[in-house]
Amino acid sequence: MNPLYRQCGVTVFEEMSRLAAEHGAINLGQGFPVGMEPPALIEAAVAATRAGPHQYPPMLGLPALREAVAASARRFWGLELDPGREVLITSGASEALCDCFLALLEPGDEVILLEPAYDVYPVAIRAAGGVPVGVRLDPPDWRLPRQRLRAAIGPRTRAIVINDPMNPTGKLFDDDERAFLADLLDRHDLIAVCDEVYEHLTFDGRRHRPLMTLPQARRRCLRIGSAGKTFSVTGWKVGYVSACAELLAPVARAHQFVTFTVPPMLQQAVAVGLGFDAAYFTGLAATLEARRDLLADGLARLGIPVLPCGGTYFLCVPAAAFAPGADDRALARRLTVEAGVATIPLSGFQLGPGMEPHLRFCFAKDPADLTAAIDRIGRWL
């Protein structure tokens, strides 16, 4: 077995979902939404399944979907993309991330990750022969640590991963941070892998903005999206990467030897979805914002402080709010087994030491389950 995977074990999402199922716990751990699939998207998938075709679609993705991705980038973010040369369809954002690292890293290249970092990044970087370098962000507001970031850049640094809005912290970057990052890319000749799967899931009237829209960063960014998040269908695994042709061509080379292509009926349905009117996208964010508030208010009533959350599916809580000095992994297991509520320990997103223990709660769930989870925690405390 490759030692990389021997070290990894099973992911924290799988571990906590299994534990939740074993103990009948309400699953506020793994980040998947409940009861939010848009009926028109499902209908489009059914119609495309009936109509076919069912054979390998073009390696780069169906032209209709690549055009829809480009049209959506223009409509929401004012970003002009050539759908023929600057958009690639992948098997979820996960494959897009792997393709980017496989294609663009040379052995020993360093990639900066902002911690806490989504679990795929370090493993996919190492699998591609790269070296992840963590730069820690600090709660409660997880501001970009500009000094630490500058200090982490060395002669082998090739790329930085920017996850905005950010899992697990719920951080939404601001324009000042984006301007700093664009300047940093330019100054040090770096590329940015921009994981923007939560692009439409932002709250309190705040909006996302792709780093790629900054002129300095346009040719240095690979922007990744996911239909799983935009249409609440995480099992579909339809993702997209957009980048200038020079960066995208090698990524497409990697894609041809990873999955080669993506189910055609799902691509057709996602192309329909990206054309939904604006009310769909604002409704999606409003639904999630209401669920965030339901969970945050309920925890606050129990005396549990939650950290600010500007986007994503996730709220973070310091483990010390439940038990002073608690280790977050042990606490997450106790909460699952004893209280019947599963969460994710932030240590699952940690590369190096020094991070304070936190739990991540996913609020993209049935409101009745959120209320029941608050009751269960209240009884357990």
Ligand code: PMP
């Ligand atoms: N990036 C982030 C930050 C995620 O949270 C996830 C999964 N929820 C992914 C990538 C993977 O997305 P997909 O399911 O489209 O592969």
Ligand code: GLN
């Ligand atoms: N991205 C999801 C989360 O953060 C989980 C994806 C997975 O289970 N690998 O919870």
